[in-house]
Amino acid sequence: MRFLAGCILHGNSNMAIHCSRTCLQYLIHLAHDNVDFRLPEIRSLLSLRGKSFDPCENFKEKSPFWRLNGLSEEDVNSIMARTVCAKSAFELWGHGRTHSELRTSLLKYPTENMSPFLQKDSTYKINVYTFNKTLEFEDRIKKIDAMEYLSFEGRVNLKNPKHIFCLLEDYGTDPNNIPDEPLYIYFGRWIADGQRELIRSHSVKNRHFIGNTSMDAGLSFIMANHARVKAHDLVYDPFVGTGSLLVACSHFGAYVCGTDIDYNTIHGIGKASRKNQKWRGPDENIRANLRQYGSEKLYVDVLVSDASKPIWRDGMLFDAIITDPPYGIRESTRRTGSQKDSVKPPEDYVGDSHVPVSMAYHLSDIFTDLLNFSAHHLVIGGRLVYWLPIYRPEYCEEMVPLNACLRLVSNCEQTLSSHTSRRLITMEKIKEPEPLGHQAARYGAHLSPSLRAPVHRQTHLDSITSLITFPIYVTPFGSFPRCYCFCS
Numbered sequence: 001m002r003f004l005a006g007c008i009l010h011g012n013s014n015m016a017i018h019c020s021r022t023c024l025q026y027l028i029h030l031a032h033d034n035v036d037f038r039l040p041e042i043r044s045l046l047s048l049r050g051k052s053f054d055p056c057e058n059f060k061e062k063s064p065f066w067r068l069n070g071l072s073e074e075d076v077n078s079i080m081a082r083t084v085c086a087k088s089a090f091e092l093w094g095h096g097r098t099h100s101e102l103r104t105s106l107l108k109y110p111t112e113n114m115s116p117f118l119q120k121d122s123t124y125k126i127n128v129y130t131f132n133k134t135l136e137f138e139d140r141i142k143k144i145d146a147m148e149y150l151s152f153e154g155r156v157n158l159k160n161p162k163h164i165f166c167l168l169e170d171y172g173t174d175p176n177n178i179p180d181e182p183l184y185i186y187f188g189r190w191i192a193d194g195q196r197e198l199i200r201s202h203s204v205k206n207r208h209f210i211g212n213t214s215m216d217a218g219l220s221f222i223m224a225n226h227a228r229v230k231a232h233d234l235v236y237d238p239f240v241g242t243g244s245l246l247v248a249c250s251h252f253g254a255y256v257c258g259t260d261i262d263y264n265t266i267h268g269i270g271k272a273s274r275k276n277q278k279w280r281g282p283d284e285n286i287r288a289n290l291r292q293y294g295s296e297k298l299y300v301d302v303l304v305s306d307a308s309k310p311i312w313r314d315g316m317l318f319d320a321i322i323t324d325p326p327y328g329i330r331e332s333t334r335r336t337g338s339q340k341d342s343v344k345p346p347e348d349y350v351g352d353s354h355v356p357v358s359m360a361y362h363l364s365d366i367f368t369d370l371l372n373f374s375a376h377h378l379v380i381g382g383r384l385v386y387w388l389p390i391y392r393p394e395y396c397e398e399m400v401p402l403n404a405c406l407r408l409v410s411n412c413e414q415t416l417s418s419h420t421s422r423r424l425i426t427m428e429k430i431k432e433p434e435p436l437g438h439q440a441a442r443y444g445a446h447l448s449p450s451l452r453a454p455v456h457r458q459t460h461l462d463s464i465t466s467l468i469t470f471p472i473y474v475t476p477f478g479s480f481p482r483c484y485c486f487c488s
């Protein structure tokens with residue numbers, strides 16, 4: 001309505017009305033961490049609204065600023081209500097390589113798009129944001145004053161303005177080579193902030209129940225977004241551990257369940273992971289974690305079970321499977337077996353014997369089983385999101401396990417050391433498996449040669465776990481992870 005009034009005021013045609021309403025450009029300001037995960041996250045969130053990612057020309061994935069076409073303000077709001085990779089979004093009014101180019105661009109922006117936000121009875125403020133450079137307060141004020149060519153008619157209100165505008169200057173991504181003048185400048189109307197606050201509010205440092213390999217909060221939310229988890233979905237984690245991924249999925253309204261081979265973890269008993277605490281307390285479990293964040297009603301259950309021997313009935317069960325399988329050392333890759341696999345019964349014995357034992361569960365089998373399980377138990381369009389450990393010197397894309405029923409959606413690297421990384425793999429179920437015998441289907445997945453690891457690679461892969469674990473140290477000043485960042 002406001003826009004229509006603007007158009008009538010300026011006597012534009014229907015064509016122009018249509019164009020300026022649908023040809024708005026939006027500027028997304030992205031956080032500069034987890035850079036590899038940003039595009040798949042935004043794409044996934046857009047696809048939840050049936051929208052595709054349509055960047056403007058000269059799009060640079062690594063840039064902190066993306067200009068996007070073909071979206072409505074509702075689309076942008078819905079992305080910002082979920083993203084942990086983007087900081088803020090703006091309706092872009094102008095941009096350029098210099099302030100003079102920005103001025104020309106702003107003066108060309110349709111008045112009818114601006115005027116509803118510049119009116120006399122409204123209040124506003126202008127922020128200045130600089131990427132890769134810190135400006136003195138006076139310099140910021142000068143930059144704001146220089147924008148007087150825009151006809152702001154409302155009153156300035158710094159505390160509670162009706163409209164917020166932002167001048168954003170990009171000084172490049174090299175902290176050792178910061179130019180005097182910005183490389184690019186944008187001006188726009190602020191629409192919404194992303195959900196970066198979740199990284200702090202859900203930090204594992206303050207979580208009720210944690211373990212050595214509890215997944216970092218930011219990455220857990222990124223995984224839930226790559227999986228397109230939404231309200232009323234049923235999400236499953238077959239290597240659930242302390243349930244960090246269930247916490248993130250339930251935040252988006254999904255019902256959550258999981259399994260783990262470790263009885264102590266599932267029952268929240270045994271040795272504590274916090275440095276100053278010997279044994280786990282009476283209510284340290286996954287359900288209590290969900291209760292901590294107000295989503296206990298979405299807790300279905302967790303069970304002790306071996307992922308190599310799924311316990312589920314046949315058929316599609318889960319809207320998403322999201323998991324962090326074991327890599328080695330701290331949480332050993334074990335599965336259950338039977339002594340009859342290694343001990344031969346006497347020749348005259350006719351009965352069936354089963355003495356459960358623990359056997360090595362090789363990385364390649366873990367991923368084959370996971371893909372095969374997902375092919376059978378995801379709904380069509382459902383997503384599998386999981387971490388794949390990588391020995392970097394030998395990695396190539398062909399090594400990522402494939403399954404005929406699962407389409408590879410994205411593959412993002414998180415570097416852990418010069419030789420190791422883990423890749424966040426997102427796959428989407430596109431068809432039902434052929435009605436083959438279980439064993440035949442099980443070995444249908446394409447195995448990564450790097451995952452059939454000879455000893456030297458296995459040593460590197462095993463070291464991944466030690467890079468991602470973070471014993472919590474509790475001091476009189478609070479608790480801190482020993483190794484909060486991944487370092488080599």
Ligand SMILES: C[S@@+](CC[C@H](N)C(=O)[O-])C[C@H]1O[C@@H](n2cnc3c(N)ncnc32)[C@H](O)[C@@H]1O
Pocket residue numbers: 211213214215238239240241242243244245259260261262265305306307308323324325326327331332333334335336361
């Ligand atoms: C990397 S941890 C998962 C951590 C979890 N995402 C969290 O936030 O706590 C891997 C988990 O897989 C479990 N695991 C190992 N082998 C398993 C198997 N064969 N079946 C099921 N779970 C297994 C381990 O006990 C461990 O809890």
